[in-house]
Amino acid sequence: MLNPVSHTWILQNEDATLSWGRRFSDFLYPGLVVTLEGELGAGKTTLTRGVLQGLGYTGRVKSPTYPILETYSLSRLYFYHFDFYRIYDKNELEDSGFRENFGGSGVCFVEWPEKAEGWLPSVDIGIKIKILAEKREFTVVSLSEAGSLCLEKWQKLGWL
Ligand SMILES: Nc1ncnc2c1ncn2[C@@H]1O[C@H](COP(=O)(O)OP(=O)(O)O)[C@@H](O)[C@H]1O
Numbered sequence: 001m002l003n004p005v006s007h008t009w010i011l012q013n014e015d016a017t018l019s020w021g022r023r024f025s026d027f028l029y030p031g032l033v034v035t036l037e038g039e040l041g042a043g044k045t046t047l048t049r050g051v052l053q054g055l056g057y058t059g060r061v062k063s064p065t066y067p068i069l070e071t072y073s074l075s076r077l078y079f080y081h082f083d084f085y086r087i088y089d090k091n092e093l094e095d096s097g098f099r100e101n102f103g104g105s106g107v108c109f110v111e112w113p114e115k116a117e118g119w120l121p122s123v124d125i126g127i128k129i130k131i132l133a134e135k136r137e138f139t140v141v142s143l144s145e146a147g148s149l150c151l152e153k154w155q156k157l158g159w160l
């Protein structure tokens with residue numbers, strides 16, 4: 001990869017996570033795969049909720065633990081929200097429908113990618129969330145050319 005981009009933010013509260021997600025949504029385009037790592041309660045679903053708000057979704061964003069995939073058909077793009085927390089083997093992963101939707105015409109956000117390590121097709125952007133006492137540390141890394149292009153747009157606006 002030519003130009004990996006990486007940046008870390010400290011986000012003070014849930015609202016900051018939501019607005020970060022809304023801002024991030026402007027830079028997403030069909031086909032991007034974004035993984036979200038961080039322990040339970042880190043803010044992976046909250047961030048996804050912010051992204052969906054930014055994409056114009058006004059309904060409730062559920063945690064997709066059951067089922068593993070929630071699909072959103074939005075005006076600008078399809079959005080697939082996966083949560084692999086309860087994936088224990090490759091068959092369960094195949095049944096989740098990820099193969100049909102990954103890297104295709106939608107944007108994919110994946111919670112617990114660690115559970116599917118070695119089975120996931122290429123990832124473009126990796127987000128790691130660390131719990132600090134009352135806040136969160138977000139680190140975003142581009143993992144492909146497409147991911148770098150996406151984050152470079154942020155850089156140009158001075159947000160990275
Ligand atoms: N930047 C932040 N600082 C402090 N608390 C946060 C922040 N972002 C989200 N939270 C809180 O952390 C929790 C995250 O829950 P959730 O998004 O369901 O986590 P996950 O999907 O990673 O298990 C929520 O209670 C939310 O209010």
Ligand SMILES: [Mg+2]
Nearest residue numbers: 044045063111
């Ligand atoms: Mg979650």
